[in-house]
Amino acid sequence: MLGAATPLAAQAAEFVSIKGNAVNVRAQPSTRAPVQWELDQGYPLRVQQKKGRWLKVADFEATLGWVYAPLTEHTPHRIVTASRARLRAGPGTGQRILATLAGNEIVRTLTTRGGWVQVQRSNGQRGWVAKRLTWGW
Structure with missing residues (x-):
């Protein structure tokens, strides 16, 4: 059926990597939210959700939190x-x-x-x- 929404499980996972050095992952999609983690350049992340210019991300272990999308890139x-x-x-x-x-x-x-x-x-x-x-x- 054309134009139908594809279930999330059927969609290809979107990945990003950290573009800059020492990028903060926050508890909420806001620069005022507490910092959960600090990640190094190149760190790979799976995108779980998008909210404005923020990405909810996970790594190989678990959900980490939110990262500001302009601080990521699509370099594998x-x-x-x-x-x-x-x-x-x-x-x-x-x-x-x-x-x-x-x-x-x-x-x-x-x-x-x-x-x-x-x-x-x-x-x-x-x-x-x-x-x-x-x-x-």
Whole structure:
């Protein structure tokens, strides 16, 4: 049926990432609301709701609160959710290990291939990590 509203569960999830350094997540969509969290550049978030220029967001663990939309961007990032993850030269466990990513490290997503994601670290180093050890887009 054309023009019908699509149930929320059927819609693709919208993600954003933090654009600036040290962006505040607030309890309510207002600059006067208490700060719940402070997030670093690139931190990936799932948008749950929009209210004016504010976004209600969640991360891989839970709902965080509200962030001012102009402080976000649509550049894909992932966060390492495992305690550590191996950064490899190619997509596969047989590939050479380049480095170890720390838990909660934020990396920029370059491309995906099956269960693997090619990422770039803040120092510019590139490699592949198992998608299941990360969260984001």
